[in-house]
Amino acid sequence: MISLAGGLPAEELFPLEELAQAYARVFKTGAHALQYGLTEGYTPLRDVIASRMASKGMTVDVDDMLLTTGSQQAIDLVARVLIEPGDRIFVEDPTYLAALQIFKFHSAHIVPIATDRDGMEMDALRRELASGPPKFVYVTPTFSNPTGRVWTRERREQLLALCREFDVLVLEDDPYGDIAFDVDALPPTLYALDAQLGGDTHVIYTSTFSKTVVPAVRSGWVxxxxxxxxxxxxxxxxxxxxxxxxxxxxxxxLLTHFDIDAHIATVRDEYRHRMMILHRLLREQPWSGVRWERPSGGMFLWLELPEHVDTLELLQTAVREGVAYVPGHEFYAGVARKNTLRLNFSHSGPDTLQEGVRRLARALQPVLDES
Amino acid sequence: MISLAGGLPAEELFPLEELAQAYARVFKTGAHALQYGLTEGYTPLRDVIASRMASKGMTVDVDDMLLTTGSQQAIDLVARVLIEPGDRIFVEDPTYLAALQIFKFHSAHIVPIATDRDGMEMDALRRELASGPPKFVYVTPTFSNPTGRVWTRERREQLLALCREFDVLVLEDDPYGDIAFDVDALPPTLYALDAQLGGDTHVIYTSTFSKTVVPAVRSGWVxxxxxxxxxxxxxxxxxxxxxxxxxxxxxxxLLTHFDIDAHIATVRDEYRHRMMILHRLLREQPWSGVRWERPSGGMFLWLELPEHVDTLELLQTAVREGVAYVPGHEFYAGVARKNTLRLNFSHSGPDTLQEGVRRLARALQPVLDES
Known part of the structure; x- marks a missing residue:
C-alpha cells in the first residue's frame, strides 16, 4: 500500500545525529534539567523562537508565548479558553480536519466561510460577522491543509480590517510557513500585519517544529x-x-548549535522537488476534468475531479489498487465538495510517487470514462 | 529561602547517566523513532508498564491503557471525557489541589467527603451517594497529597462495594504508590481489588514516572x-x-536496560531517611498542640497546629524567617481546616531540613505562645 494520505514529513531528512547530540548536551547540563519546569515552557527556547519570529517581521514578548505539545495542543487550549458551548467559530471551507474536531469537542457552532484561491471571501465573511460575531476566526493562511493555498496580502489585510471593525480575534495556524518554495513571494503573517496596524493585538499565532525538525519532539508554541x-x-x-x-x-x-535554517532550506528543496514530480506525473495523465493548483509550499496537493466523482467511494477502488489518499469530505464544515481529494507529497520519494500516481490512475480511469 | 512547599523529587537521585544512555539508544534505532506516533503512546512502553502493574497484582489489557503527559493530563482527560457542567464529583477532604483545579475548570460540582486516618468515611460517602451519585469519586488512597495517609484495605473494599452498589466510577490517583517505606505493609490498589471482585471494571487508575524517574520526562499513564x-x-x-x-x-x-526497581528502592530509602529526620526534628521542638502522623511513604508530612493558628497568615512570618510551606487551606474542597500545613521532605537534604525546621519554629513560637 502506498499512502499519499497522511501528513508525515520525510524521515530521511530528519536531523537524527544532531538531535542525538542535542539531547546528550541536555544531560550534561546536570540533574536540574530534569526537574519540574515552567508551565510556559523552557525560557531560553521561547527566547530563540521569539528571535526567529522577529526575523520574519513578527515582534513578540516572550511573556505572551507558551510552549505546547505540538500546535495541536495550542489550538485545543485556545478552544478551551475561549469557546463556550454554542459559540460561533468561523473557519475556511475546507479547513484543517483536526481543528474542526477540536471545535466540535468544545461544542462550538462552526460556521464555514466560502474560500477561493486568494483566501476567505470577504463578502461572505462580512455577512456572517454582521449576523453574529464569532469567538474567533480560525485560518491557515499559508499553505492551507488541505488545499495548499496561500492567502494574498490583500485578503490578509481585509480580514484584519474586518476583525478589528467587529472586535473579533483571529487564530492563525501556521505549521507550514517555513516550507515555502519561494520564501520571498510569501506575504507577511497575519500576526505581523496586525502588529503593523498598532493598537490591541487581534491575532493569536501558533506554529510548530513538527514539520521542520521532527514530529516526535511534540513542540509547538502559541x-x-x-x-x-x-x-x-x-x-x-x-x-x-x-x-x-x-x-x-x-x-x-539544536537551534543554538545547528544551522536549522540550512536544514529547513534542504527540507524545502526536497519537498519542492517531490511536489514538482507529483505535479508532472499528474500532468502526464490523459485525464480530462481533473484540476489542481501547483502548491507553492507545504505538504499537500488538492485535486478536484469531475463533479460526478465521489472520492470517498473511489477510495475503496484506490485502496484495492494499493494507494491511499484523504477524500475531501472531512475537511468541509459546510457542504462537502465530494469530488475533491488531498495528496501528500512530502513523505514519498520519486519512485513511490510515480507508482502511487499509476495506481491512482488505474482507480480513477473507469470513473472518468463514465463521464 | 528554604522551600518545604513544593512537591519536587530529589534531583541528586535522578538517574542522569542512565537516562542519557536511554535517549542515545533511541536515536540509534533510526529516524522512524522520530515520526508521528500513536495517540495511545509507544506500545512497547505500555507493555512494560502492564508487566510492572501485573507484578503488583493489577491485570490490565494494554488496549485499555493510554500514555499521557504526566498523570496530570490523565486526570484532565478523565474530567474532559466524563464531566458535564454541574456534575457532582466526590473527593476526599483534603485532597490534591491540582485535581480540584481541573474539576473546577470543567465546571464540576465538587462534593467533599469527610476523611479520617483510615480513608474516606463510609457513612458520609453513603449519605452523599444516596442524595445523588457523582460522575466519579476521585481518591489518592496511597500516600495522599497532602496528608500522606494510606487507606486501610477495609476502607478500600467498602468504597468499591458502595461504588458497585451505586454503579459509580472511581478515579484512583496513584503517583506515590512506589514510594512506600514498607512495601509489604501496603494494601492492594483499588484497581487490583476491583478486578478481584470480577464483573465490570469500576476503577480508572493513573500513575506516573515523575516521582520515580524524573518529572521532566512528563510520562504518566491511565x-x-x-x-x-x-x-x-x-x-x-x-x-x-x-x-x-x-x-x-x-x-x-531505561526500563529495559536499567534496574529501575533498585533505583526506586534507593529513592524510597532516601525519602524514608529524610522523613525520619523531619519527624525527629519536629519531635525535638518544645511545641504543644502540634500534631502529625508519621508518613509511611510518599513525599509529604501533614502538620496540624492548634485551632487558633491560621497557617495562611503564618506563612508571611515564615517567609520572613526564610522558610516556605503550603498552607492546608487550598487542599480543602469543603470548609478548610486553617490550622493545617503541608511539609515536603523529598527535596531537602538533612541540613536543609534542620535549618528549615529551625526557621519554622521561629515563625511558629510566637503564635504558640499566644495560646
Missing amino acids: CAPKSVAAALVRAKQAADLHSSSIDQQALYE | CAPKSVAAALVRAKQAADLHSSSIDQQALYE
Whole structure:
C-alpha cells in the first residue's frame, strides 16, 4: 500500500545525529534539567523562537508565548479558553480536519466561510460577522491543509480590517510557513500585519517544529494577546502542568548549535522537488476534468475531479489498487465538495510517487470514462 | 529561602547517566523513532508498564491503557471525557489541589467527603451517594497529597462495594504508590481489588514516572474500562495527538536496560531517611498542640497546629524567617481546616531540613505562645 494520505514529513531528512547530540548536551547540563519546569515552557527556547519570529517581521514578548505539545495542543487550549458551548467559530471551507474536531469537542457552532484561491471571501465573511460575531476566526493562511493555498496580502489585510471593525480575534495556524518554495513571494503573517496596524493585538499565532525538525519532539508554541496568554497558561497548567522539558531543552540546544535554517532550506528543496514530480506525473495523465493548483509550499496537493466523482467511494477502488489518499469530505464544515481529494507529497520519494500516481490512475480511469 | 512547599523529587537521585544512555539508544534505532506516533503512546512502553502493574497484582489489557503527559493530563482527560457542567464529583477532604483545579475548570460540582486516618468515611460517602451519585469519586488512597495517609484495605473494599452498589466510577490517583517505606505493609490498589471482585471494571487508575524517574520526562499513564479508555483516546487525540514519543521510547529503553526497581528502592530509602529526620526534628521542638502522623511513604508530612493558628497568615512570618510551606487551606474542597500545613521532605537534604525546621519554629513560637 502506498499512502499519499497522511501528513508525515520525510524521515530521511530528519536531523537524527544532531538531535542525538542535542539531547546528550541536555544531560550534561546536570540533574536540574530534569526537574519540574515552567508551565510556559523552557525560557531560553521561547527566547530563540521569539528571535526567529522577529526575523520574519513578527515582534513578540516572550511573556505572551507558551510552549505546547505540538500546535495541536495550542489550538485545543485556545478552544478551551475561549469557546463556550454554542459559540460561533468561523473557519475556511475546507479547513484543517483536526481543528474542526477540536471545535466540535468544545461544542462550538462552526460556521464555514466560502474560500477561493486568494483566501476567505470577504463578502461572505462580512455577512456572517454582521449576523453574529464569532469567538474567533480560525485560518491557515499559508499553505492551507488541505488545499495548499496561500492567502494574498490583500485578503490578509481585509480580514484584519474586518476583525478589528467587529472586535473579533483571529487564530492563525501556521505549521507550514517555513516550507515555502519561494520564501520571498510569501506575504507577511497575519500576526505581523496586525502588529503593523498598532493598537490591541487581534491575532493569536501558533506554529510548530513538527514539520521542520521532527514530529516526535511534540513542540509547538502559541503567542496571544496578554489576557488570552494568561488564560492559556492557566489552562495548560490544568491540562498537563507543562510539556516535556527534556524535549524543549534539546530543541534549544539544536537551534543554538545547528544551522536549522540550512536544514529547513534542504527540507524545502526536497519537498519542492517531490511536489514538482507529483505535479508532472499528474500532468502526464490523459485525464480530462481533473484540476489542481501547483502548491507553492507545504505538504499537500488538492485535486478536484469531475463533479460526478465521489472520492470517498473511489477510495475503496484506490485502496484495492494499493494507494491511499484523504477524500475531501472531512475537511468541509459546510457542504462537502465530494469530488475533491488531498495528496501528500512530502513523505514519498520519486519512485513511490510515480507508482502511487499509476495506481491512482488505474482507480480513477473507469470513473472518468463514465463521464 | 528554604522551600518545604513544593512537591519536587530529589534531583541528586535522578538517574542522569542512565537516562542519557536511554535517549542515545533511541536515536540509534533510526529516524522512524522520530515520526508521528500513536495517540495511545509507544506500545512497547505500555507493555512494560502492564508487566510492572501485573507484578503488583493489577491485570490490565494494554488496549485499555493510554500514555499521557504526566498523570496530570490523565486526570484532565478523565474530567474532559466524563464531566458535564454541574456534575457532582466526590473527593476526599483534603485532597490534591491540582485535581480540584481541573474539576473546577470543567465546571464540576465538587462534593467533599469527610476523611479520617483510615480513608474516606463510609457513612458520609453513603449519605452523599444516596442524595445523588457523582460522575466519579476521585481518591489518592496511597500516600495522599497532602496528608500522606494510606487507606486501610477495609476502607478500600467498602468504597468499591458502595461504588458497585451505586454503579459509580472511581478515579484512583496513584503517583506515590512506589514510594512506600514498607512495601509489604501496603494494601492492594483499588484497581487490583476491583478486578478481584470480577464483573465490570469500576476503577480508572493513573500513575506516573515523575516521582520515580524524573518529572521532566512528563510520562504518566491511565487505565480505564474499555468504553472510557476509547473516549480518552479520542480526547487525547484532540488535545495534542500524542505526548512526546522520544521521551516514551527513552523511558522504554531505561526500563529495559536499567534496574529501575533498585533505583526506586534507593529513592524510597532516601525519602524514608529524610522523613525520619523531619519527624525527629519536629519531635525535638518544645511545641504543644502540634500534631502529625508519621508518613509511611510518599513525599509529604501533614502538620496540624492548634485551632487558633491560621497557617495562611503564618506563612508571611515564615517567609520572613526564610522558610516556605503550603498552607492546608487550598487542599480543602469543603470548609478548610486553617490550622493545617503541608511539609515536603523529598527535596531537602538533612541540613536543609534542620535549618528549615529551625526557621519554622521561629515563625511558629510566637503564635504558640499566644495560646
